Amino acid sequence: MGSTSLQKRKIKFLLLEGVHPSAVEALNAAGYNNIEQHPKALPPEELKTAIADAHFVGIRSRTQLTDEIFEHARKLVAVGCFCIGTNQVDLPAATRRGIPVFNAPFSNTRSVAELVIAEAILLLRGIPAKNAAAHRGAWLKSAANSYEIRGKRLGIVGYGNIGMQLGVIAEGLGMRVQFYDVVNKLPLGNARQLGTLDALLASSDVVSLHVPETPSTANMLSAARLDQMPAGSILINASRGTVVDIDALAERLASGHLAGAAIDVFPVEPRSNDDEFVSPLRAFDQAILTPHIGGSTMEAQENIGMEVAEKLSRYSDNGTTTSSVNFPEVALPEHAGSHRLLHIHRNVPGVMGAINQVFSDTGVNVSAQFLQTNDAIGYVVIDVDAEYSDVALRALADIDATIRSRVLF
Ligand SMILES: NC(=O)C1=CN([C@@H]2O[C@H](COP(=O)(O)OP(=O)(O)OC[C@H]3O[C@@H](n4cnc5c(N)ncnc54)[C@H](O)[C@@H]3O)[C@@H](O)[C@H]2O)C=CC1
Numbered sequence: 001m002g003s004t005s006l007q008k009r010k011i012k013f014l015l016l017e018g019v020h021p022s023a024v025e026a027l028n029a030a031g032y033n034n035i036e037q038h039p040k041a042l043p044p045e046e047l048k049t050a051i052a053d054a055h056f057v058g059i060r061s062r063t064q065l066t067d068e069i070f071e072h073a074r075k076l077v078a079v080g081c082f083c084i085g086t087n088q089v090d091l092p093a094a095t096r097r098g099i100p101v102f103n104a105p106f107s108n109t110r111s112v113a114e115l116v117i118a119e120a121i122l123l124l125r126g127i128p129a130k131n132a133a134a135h136r137g138a139w140l141k142s143a144a145n146s147y148e149i150r151g152k153r154l155g156i157v158g159y160g161n162i163g164m165q166l167g168v169i170a171e172g173l174g175m176r177v178q179f180y181d182v183v184n185k186l187p188l189g190n191a192r193q194l195g196t197l198d199a200l201l202a203s204s205d206v207v208s209l210h211v212p213e214t215p216s217t218a219n220m221l222s223a224a225r226l227d228q229m230p231a232g233s234i235l236i237n238a239s240r241g242t243v244v245d246i247d248a249l250a251e252r253l254a255s256g257h258l259a260g261a262a263i264d265v266f267p268v269e270p271r272s273n274d275d276e277f278v279s280p281l282r283a284f285d286q287a288i289l290t291p292h293i294g295g296s297t298m299e300a301q302e303n304i305g306m307e308v309a310e311k312l313s314r315y316s317d318n319g320t321t322t323s324s325v326n327f328p329e330v331a332l333p334e335h336a337g338s339h340r341l342l343h344i345h346r347n348v349p350g351v352m353g354a355i356n357q358v359f360s361d362t363g364v365n366v367s368a369q370f371l372q373t374n375d376a377i378g379y380v381v382i383d384v385d386a387e388y389s390d391v392a393l394r395a396l397a398d399i400d401a402t403i404r405s406r407v408l409f
């Protein structure tokens with residue numbers, strides 16, 4: 001016994017990209033003290049070395065966890081994205097290896113919505129250009145092309161956790177809210193869902209993007225789509241840099257077709273604060289350019305730190321996968337007095353039969369069993385008498401479709 005369940009002090013957490021100290025506090029409180037922290041994302045070669053002996057890795061939006069990186073992460077048990085987006089993780093590659101990926105789907109949504117509102121107000125007043133001119137000694141006192149936010153049409157693309165909150169706050173300021181989403185959504189307040197992106201773009205004074213990075217959102221705001229926006233309208237993007245054709249946007253700012261833009265995310269972002277930010281948008285005073293800080297507030301980061309750390313420690317302690325983005329979700333009770341076997345397998349016919357056969361052959365008494373599957377994998381959790389867990393674990397590991405199995409006690 002004792003040989004299969006790792007002692008907490010041996011379980012290594014690798015936290016990258018300046019994950020908030022609240023994560024360390026939460027992990028310490030759960031008994032995990034073996035934590036390696038880095039303030040930045042690591043270049044791939046350094047990452048391969050650092051991740052080689054890590055059981056858990058915590059990242060933000062910058063670190064790319066590719067199939068190749070996973071290949072070097074032989075001990076990795078789970079991934080925590082201390083953010084919302086999980087596009088930086090090769091999710092199928094993680095799933096194939098039986099590695100659940102967790103994120104924080106809510107904690108920074110309010111921060112993004114507040115930033116977008118502030119930017120919409122500033123851009124409708126032409127403040128970014130007036131501010132830049134004032135710094136250079138110019139005095140642009142004029143009401144020309146300066147508007148209140150009240151009564152303007154806000155077009156939200158992607159009416160999810162952020163888009164919905166944005167809509168509610170915008171209505172509070174008197175905006176007329178409409179949205180486009182691939183899923184039919186219940187509109188909050190007086191918001192209206194439009195059937196096509198084209199219709200939304202053509203009828204909005206301010207367009208704000210809140211979609212994830214997926215093949216369907218790549219280059220979504222192409223040159224042709226930007227041309228559908230009314231002359232003098234405004235584009236805000238705090239979603240992902242791949243969603244907007246930046247060169248086409250630059251041309252439309254230069255021509256004056258768009259009055260302004262606020263861009264927080266870019267197709268290529270500097271790896272750290274030490275690297276130069278390169279973008280054709282730097283040329284435009286009427287563009288607010290922010291360094292991917294939509295979710296970077298003290299409140300959001302502290303909450304994210306606690307939330308994701310707790311998801312990781314809970315998975316480590318008792319196998320719970322609730323809210324994992326790639327794994328069957330299983331919420332598990334405590335298992336005091338028994339040993340808990342975790343079996344992750346490819347979701348192919350016959351595995352459950354084989355698992356039940358193990359218990360019938362070995363005569364090991366099962367006190368509780370939980371099963372959940374998704375398209376790719378099955379996740380079975382079995383609580384057994386402590387004295388029999390070794391023999392059962394060995395038999396489970398021998399089942400053909402097994403990806404990994406472990407025991408918790
Ligand atoms: N700038 C920053 O610091 C931050 C950026 N983000 C980004 O914002 C994105 C959105 O965040 P949430 O609202 O929390 O996500 P969410 O998953 O709650 O909502 C996304 C919405 O987009 C919709 N959608 C997906 N594909 C679409 C398509 N092709 N056309 C139209 N709608 C589509 C979905 O149906 C969903 O309603 C995240 O995926 C992340 O990339 C999130 C937080 C901070």
Ligand SMILES: O=C(O)C(=O)COP(=O)(O)O
Pocket residue numbers: 060061062082083084085086108292293295296
């Ligand atoms: O939550 C997200 O998806 C974000 O884009 C925020 O990313 P960050 O944690 O600031 O690197």
